[in-house]
Amino acid sequence: MSRIGVFICHCGENISRTVDVERVAALVGTLPGVAFSTDYKYMCSDPGQGLLKKAIQEQRLSHVVVAACSPRMHEKTFRKAVESAGLNPFLCEMANIREHCSWVHEDRDEATAKAVEIVGMMVERVKKNRVLPTITVPVTKRSLVIGGGIAGIQAALDIADAGHEVVLVEREPSIGGHMAQLSETFPTLDCSQCIMTPKMVDVANHPKITLYTYAEIEQVEGYIGNFQVTVRKKARSVDEDKCTGCGVCMTKCPQKKIPNTFDRNLGMRPAIYVPFPQAVPNTPVIDRENCTKFKTGKCGVCQKVCGPGAVDYEQEDQLIVEPVGAIVVATGFDLYSIEEKPKGSPIKGYGEFGHGKIPDVIDGMTFERLASASGPTGGKILRPSDGREPKQIVFIQCVGSRAREKGISYCSKICCMYTAKHTMLYHHKVHDGQAYVFFMDARTPGKSYDEFWRRSIEEEEAVYIRGMVSRLYQKGDKIVVMGSDIAVGVQVEIEADMVVLATAVQPQKGADTLAQKLGISYDKYHFYSEAHAKLRPVECATAGIYLAGACQGPKDIPDTVSQASAAAAKVMTLFAKDKLEREPIVARVREAGCVGCFYCQKVCPYGAVEEKEIRDRQGNLVKVVAYVNPGVCGGCGTCQATCPSKSVELDGYTDEQIVAMIEAL
Amino acid sequence: MPMEEQMHSFEPKIIAFVCTWCTYAGADLAGTSRMQYPANVRVLKFPCTGRIDPVFILKAFQQGADGVLVSGCHPGDCHYIAGNFHARRRFAVFRKLLEFVGVDLGRLQFSWVSAAEGGKWVEMVTDLTERVRGMGPMRDFEELALEEQWSGAITTPELQEAYDSI
Numbered sequence: 001m002s003r004i005g006v007f008i009c010h011c012g013e014n015i016s017r018t019v020d021v022e023r024v025a026a027l028v029g030t031l032p033g034v035a036f037s038t039d040y041k042y043m044c045s046d047p048g049q050g051l052l053k054k055a056i057q058e059q060r061l062s063h064v065v066v067a068a069c070s071p072r073m074h075e076k077t078f079r080k081a082v083e084s085a086g087l088n089p090f091l092c093e094m095a096n097i098r099e100h101c102s103w104v105h106e107d108r109d110e111a112t113a114k115a116v117e118i119v120g121m122m123v124e125r126v127k128k129n130r131v132l133p134t135i136t137v138p139v140t141k142r143s144l145v146i147g148g149g150i151a152g153i154q155a156a157l158d159i160a161d162a163g164h165e166v167v168l169v170e171r172e173p174s175i176g177g178h179m180a181q182l183s184e185t186f187p188t189l190d191c192s193q194c195i196m197t198p199k200m201v202d203v204a205n206h207p208k209i210t211l212y213t214y215a216e217i218e219q220v221e222g223y224i225g226n227f228q229v230t231v232r233k234k235a236r237s238v239d240e241d242k243c244t245g246c247g248v249c250m251t252k253c254p255q256k257k258i259p260n261t262f263d264r265n266l267g268m269r270p271a272i273y274v275p276f277p278q279a280v281p282n283t284p285v286i287d288r289e290n291c292t293k294f295k296t297g298k299c300g301v302c303q304k305v306c307g308p309g310a311v312d313y314e315q316e317d318q319l320i321v322e323p324v325g326a327i328v329v330a331t332g333f334d335l336y337s338i339e340e341k342p343k344g345s346p347i348k349g350y351g352e353f354g355h356g357k358i359p360d361v362i363d364g365m366t367f368e369r370l371a372s373a374s375g376p377t378g379g380k381i382l383r384p385s386d387g388r389e390p391k392q393i394v395f396i397q398c399v400g401s402r403a404r405e406k407g408i409s410y411c412s413k414i415c416c417m418y419t420a421k422h423t424m425l426y427h428h429k430v431h432d433g434q435a436y437v438f439f440m441d442a443r444t445p446g447k448s449y450d451e452f453w454r455r456s457i458e459e460e461e462a463v464y465i466r467g468m469v470s471r472l473y474q475k476g477d478k479i480v481v482m483g484s485d486i487a488v489g490v491q492v493e494i495e496a497d498m499v500v501l502a503t504a505v506q507p508q509k510g511a512d513t514l515a516q517k518l519g520i521s522y523d524k525y526h527f528y529s530e531a532h533a534k535l536r537p538v539e540c541a542t543a544g545i546y547l548a549g550a551c552q553g554p555k556d557i558p559d560t561v562s563q564a565s566a567a568a569a570k571v572m573t574l575f576a577k578d579k580l581e582r583e584p585i586v587a588r589v590r591e592a593g594c595v596g597c598f599y600c601q602k603v604c605p606y607g608a609v610e611e612k613e614i615r616d617r618q619g620n621l622v623k624v625v626a627y628v629n630p631g632v633c634g635g636c637g638t639c640q641a642t643c644p645s646k647s648v649e650l651d652g653y654t655d656e657q658i659v660a661m662i663e664a665l
Numbered sequence: 666m667p668m669e670e671q672m673h674s675f676e677p678k679i680i681a682f683v684c685t686w687c688t689y690a691g692a693d694l695a696g697t698s699r700m701q702y703p704a705n706v707r708v709l710k711f712p713c714t715g716r717i718d719p720v721f722i723l724k725a726f727q728q729g730a731d732g733v734l735v736s737g738c739h740p741g742d743c744h745y746i747a748g749n750f751h752a753r754r755r756f757a758v759f760r761k762l763l764e765f766v767g768v769d770l771g772r773l774q775f776s777w778v779s780a781a782e783g784g785k786w787v788e789m790v791t792d793l794t795e796r797v798r799g800m801g802p803m804r805d806f807e808e809l810a811l812e813e814q815w816s817g818a819i820t821t822p823e824l825q826e827a828y829d830s831i
Binding site: 512 | 728730780
């Protein structure tokens with residue numbers, strides 16, 4: 001007979017306010033098999049855990065049910081406590097009477113009745129729990145970092161400096177990301193390139209870092225400590241080993257009229273190009289869509305002028321398999337566009353701002369390129385339409401952000417600060433110009449941030465107007481900005497030479513596809529979800545995958561760098577051990593029952609099912625059965641639901657346990 | 666554990682089979698956001714919807730459930746790569762079978778609720794509860810349940826004694 005101990009937590013008042021915990025403890029105490037039941041204010045606290053351990057030993061408990069919060073919150077805590085008292089941790093179950101009961105119901109009687117049923121269900125389940133041994137698996141002490149912006153670079157350098165190999169994969173031809181595009185950075189106004197490019201060079205020169213640029217993740221297999229990642233290295237058409245980076249090919253390329261996406265389409269670039277002069281690696285890539293050689297078969301100038309013979313038109317995509325133990329995802333952000341969105345997209349464009357068709361209405365990143373000394377104008381603020389210097393400039397904040405009607409309800413976090421920076425950069429470059437800013441609220445929390453924002457008003461003479469803009473339209477060579485000043489309660493009309501929109505921060509395109517390959521979750525905007533908003537902000541719910549930077553949510557550079565270093569620290573913690581303990585929730589085959597149909601093999605997403613021969617003593621083949629490799633099994637249990645002879649069981653979720661729960665209801 | 670039945674109005678019993686990564690987490694989110702929904706649902710956690718054997722649904726009805734809810738990650742978002750696709754295929758067939766044997770499919774709901782969709786969870790549980798409340802108690806399986814009591818299981822001391830004496 002089992003001697004089950006049931007512990008009901010008050011969770012301060014979170015549970016006891018709506019659930020009569022004492023009554024639950026009393027009622028559950030009468031269930032067959034329950035030897036001990038009690039309630040306590042905070043089960044997860046040190047004295048609470050002490051109570052649990054003491055009861056296990058004094059009452060000689062065989063199983064434990066803790067009725068408290070969600071198992072996603074504290075299952076590990078209590079299983080550890082149970083283990084330290086000498087019981088197998090898998091003989092402990094949690095009944096969720098907080099998230100699934102006290103917090104979602106108001107009626108005390110109903111909630112109490114439900115709590116009793118939930119606990120009763122877990123009592124029946126725990127009776128069928130079996131002792132499960134922990135499984136140890138080896139850890140491959142190499143890490144993959146996806147994304148070569150500041151987040152990926154910081155994480156890669158930190159991990160590599162700790163002595164572990166890093167594979168850094170970047171989609172673009174160069175690392176650097178958005179930070180390489182910025183002119184200057186808040187709140188210190190230091191030049192972005194000056195602090196970014198040395199780090200990029202460090203990555204390229206680091207003996208522990210393997211860098212794949214112009215490459216994407218094709219496939220991810222395996223699990224924490226043992227991932228197999230297939231990287232698709234797109235055909236660059238230039239041999240990276242032979243190329244010296246002299247740049248003759250780029251100067252001689254006859255096709256030079258391709259909009260430069262790095263400069264937000266303000267400048268032009270040739271068909272064979274590096275995105276920007278400080279690119280790492282400094283190896284050009286041929287844009288096959290726009291190259292005359294690839295389009296018509298004629299030309300071939302770059303190959304003829306290349307001294308080392310690095311240009312290779314025959315190059316093909318390469319698939320490289322990299323074994324790694326941990327993955328840091330740092331894919332960053334993209335900017336919302338006011339252009340008309342295709343039908344069906346939840347995010348709408350801005351028709352009232354001209355859907356992006358007024359040439360001198362630009363976004364913040366385009367302004368960065370104009371202000372950048374290495375940009376298309378050499379750092380002069382000039383209008384894209386006619387190249388004149390704008391004397392009246394209007395900045396509009398929260399374009400897309402905090403606009404539920406446009407499909408985005410969150411705050412993009414960085415725009416208040418970068419707009420303040422833009423007004424300063426503008427004032428430094430156009431002394432007789434005037435900057436206006438339309439804003440809803442100024443959100444400037446952060447070290448030296450509010451001081452910086454005030455400086456833009458007090459010293460740099462930007463005029464801040466609280467209110468939104470209803471319409472923008474072209475009138476001659478001016479843009480009329482119609483808005484309201486809600487502080488004074490008047491309509492405002494400004495004839496501006498240029499308008500800069502602080503458009504919303506969004507996840508990178510394809511963020512959802514990558515998440516599906518990695519098996520990590522994301523929110524409705526496609527930002528990746530952390531395991532816990534407060535306590536596990538850099539880990540994914542999927543073990544062994546960590547998040548860094550704006551792919552998780554809008555972030556500025558200091559926050560991104562902090563999170564990247566935190567993710568690196570998590571990776572190093574994982575790599576500190578040679579072996580890793582994993583949850584023994586794996587499938588096992590009952591060989592006696594297995595008929596060798598191998599339906600399980602067909603449905604297994606991990607390829608964990610192998611064939612095993614059963615032979616008699618003479619060595620004659622009796623039958624071939626399925627065998628589940630516990631190192632590879634992910635623990636989904638699809639095999640068990642598929643098996644026609646019920647010969648495969650997922651430990652921790654056996655039919656016995658589940659039927660016991662259903663019968664308890 | 667039996668509780669006092671409220672005779673004046675029918676309170677349906679809803680059993681939800683959910684995956685731990687998406688829907689269970691979504692239900693947790695509904696809790697942390699303090700959303701409110703009827704107290705009729707009991708949640709059973711599985712690693713993946715792929716683990717959910719159709720037999721469990723029959724078992725739930727047999728045990729007196731008036732409605733059953735199965736929910737997991739959205740297609741493509743499965744934590745185990747493809748478990749929910751297998752589940753989807755399996756339940757598409759299973760629904761037909763249930764319909765054939767005469768179960769009103771209004772009592773059975775399949776859905777996808779992600780970890781970020783606390784609101785959808787609340788909406789779905791509320792809708793199903795109200796729908797099943799309108800449909801009344803599920804009687805179809807009660808006879809079956811009775812039959813199983815006589816299927817040879819040793820449930821009384823007299824039976825046990827008789828069995829031991831053989």
